[in-house]
């Protein structure tokens with residue numbers, strides 16, 4: 001009879017190490033026996049083999065046979081899948097290979113595991129996206145390995161297949177995923193940050209900047225830990241900020257030096273500092289008063305906000321061309337074009353440039369109603385109306401973060417507002433709640449969540465889990481140092497009141513849920529008064545009906561603009577007091 005008992009993990013003596021090696025040889029012999037003889041038709045025999053390799057891996061994860069055992073587990077479950085056709089068996093195989101590649105990235109079997117994963121996703125799971133990612137990881141992480149050339153070939157095949165019409169639809173199509181409101185106690189998804197992490201790859205860095213502000217976003221293929229520090233320099237070698245990302249590699253397509261030259265930062269460099277560490281260095285051109293680093297999940301990214309300590313000059317005298325912002329080299333919206341000087345500008349008024357942010361877009365539809373009405377479409381409609389009214393009636397310049405159905409990451413929306421030195425930021429959303437009776441209007445400013453519902457909503461709008469929201473709360477006070485909390489509250493109050501009182505004149509039972517606080521990612525780091533308004537509940541049947549009504553949306557836009565107008569007017573009084581206008 002075969003002895004399949006494993007040694008406890010705490011035994012590290014040489015004889016125990018030999019025992020583990022011996023057990024592995026026995027398990028391997030048993031496996032060979034199954035493969036070469038008829039016994040392999042019996043599922044229970046395979047399960048015995050699974051138990052053997054799993055015990056070895058569990059007992060001695062540091063032993064050199066541990067990754068081999070995971071590899072064997074993957075192979076066995078693949079065989080079981082071919083016999084049973086059960087998706088569960090295939091999933092077990094996938095998780096064994098994934099564990100191998102993430103836990104033992106330096107092992108010679110790691111790239112083989114990625115390759116097999118690629119083939120499973122391509123052939124069995126019919127998921128070319130995941131297949132491509134697995135092959136791409138081999139090319140990125142093991143460019144010198146023996147699987148790199150084959151992975152490159154497979155990657156091309158997958159990409160070719162993706163552009164060639166397939167006679168049969170794939171099992172799982174990539175499609176929009178509506179946000180479903182959930183109670184705050186049920187995390188929407190696994191908390192990736194808490195999981196075991198393998199080697200992550202650093203993707204190309206994005207940045208938005210002007211001479212007083214720069215936001216950098218470093219995306220990685222998985223959660224990473226990091227540390228950051230400043231180096232005080234002299235004239236020859238100015239001050240630097242660096243961020244070390246642990247357990248990371250640079251992807252080949254990541255640019256090594258990004259010239260910025262905006263007066264604040266000279267450039268950003270990244271390099272493989274040591275085999276496990278990617279260092280991102282920010283070379284500065286002037287005194288940095290402040291910088292903040294925080295992380296966002298799904299996909300994992302590290303966000304770095306850098307501020308100068310130069311006081312902003314008189315805005316009204318600043319020509320447009322100095323306000324140019326870098327936005328990944330792509331056009332954010334036609335509305336971004338500098339406009340001819342407006343009446344408001346000429347009068348040196350307080351509020352000149354307003355960013356309107358229609359929530360979600362593209363692959364992110366936001367919340368959806370059972371009949372298929374999508375938040376992203378409603379808020380775009382309202383935002384375009386608000387933009388038109390504000391331009392025409394207030395004479396302010398309006399920048400839309402999106403003016404069509406396109407996906408824009410949350411941190412990019414704030415970065416646009418900061419880099420463009422906007423005076424107000426207004427994000428427009430539609431609410432949803434597990435309780436379908438919930439209805440009404442609420443407007444938010446950035447702060448610690450005022451209650452559980454605010455927490456739930458922030459998790460929903462941030463497209464993240466409740467756990468990650470509480471992590472965010474912990475660092476929020478530090479991140480909020482530069483936020484204009486009092487002005488934001490004032491703006492929120494005016495917009496909320498105008499909407500509620502205005503809509504109640506034409507429609508019945510428009511509930512006032514008030515001004516609230518929550519940690520919305522889209523508001524983090526905004527250097528101007530910034531609010532997020534939830535114009536109605538798509539989860540409420542009555543309000544869903546209203547959101548289909550053009551007249552209702554027009555009224556909503558009217559009253560949002562009315563609230564903004566009141567705020568602008570109040571600032572105008574302040575401006576006139578400071579710089580009296582001759583009449």
Ligand SMILES: [Zn+2]
Pocket residue numbers: 359360366367375429430461
């Ligand atoms: Zn939303």
